[in-house]
Amino acid sequence: MDLDIVVSRAAGLDVHKKIVTATVITPEMTETRSYGIVTPELLELADWMAASKITHIAVEAAGVYWKPVVNLLESYDFTAVLVITPQHIMALPQRQPDVPRSQWVASLLRSGALNNHLPPRPKRELQEVVRYRTTMAHERDREANRIQKSLEELGTLDKHIIANIFGVSGKRILQAMAHGETDPKKLATLAGPELKVPREILIPALNELVEVHRHIMLSVPLQHVAFLDLQIETLDQEIAQRLQIF
Structure with a gap:
């Protein structure tokens, strides 16, 4: 079927695990590679387009194979790089059997029938x-549950301390222990008010x-939990920094 032209110079890509088929359609030519x-090879593709x-x-996005292709194309000065879901394609008029899928995607793009389903990078x-x-x-959480169990x-530690061992105070204490601190009195100074355990109970418990x-x-x-806490803290900082641009 004939489609009205909205974009005069368009390309459609059909991406698979090991190969990407691309069709460019311009007023001068239609070519598939x-x-x-x-x-x-992806650089050759981008340079050709x-x-x-x-x-x-x-x-057309299938699985995760499109990601390296799109990431590279976004580094070029193209006006728009759209990612289209197979479900979107299937809802549109179907292509002729003898037309390459990439050519059909390019034709739909030229007609303005496609919408981008890709968030900004x-x-x-x-x-x-x-x-x-x-x-x-x-x-x-899985590691913490195993440790609490x-x-x-063992049955030697106060149940309230066990229940809070991975709370705010517990995290500080565990990280200090992971770095080699073994003095119960020094560890007790890291406990905050939320632990609600008297010092005379806390110090022997920390010794245990x-x-x-x-x-x-x-x-x-x-030590693994202490490491994961630090990694999560690093990721939290990264997320906070990235959120500033939105």
Whole structure:
């Protein structure tokens, strides 16, 4: 079917795991080429489209294979790089069987039938950091649950202290222990008011925790939690910094 032309110089990309097929459509020509998903070939692809004076590019997104392609194209001076979902394509008039998929995507782009489903790159990068932070937090929670269960099985520590060992005060104490501090009195100074444990109970409990910490099956997980806390803190700072541009 004939489509009205809104964009005169457009390209459509059909991206797979190891190959990307691209079609450029301009008033002078329609041409299709294929490239590998490696940086030198992707640079050739981008250079070819730039030399063809392409202004708008539509990339059909399947899986995660489109990401390196789009990231590279965004570094060029194209007017727009759109990412289109297969569901969006399927909702549009279907292509002729003998027409390459990349050519059909380019034709739809020229007609103005495609909408971008890709957030701006800064937002995408922020989303990746947030997802990674969530993964780290889940790992920390799993490790913390294992440690709390082990401490409960020992039966020597006050249950209130065990319940709060990964709270604000507990995190400070565990990080100090992970850095080698073993003096219960010094560790007790790191406890905040939310712990609500008298000093005469807290210091012996921390002494017991120091002894427990020397047990390899608890010392390694405790150090792991302290490490994860620091990593999460670093990611929180990164997220806060990235949010400033929005």
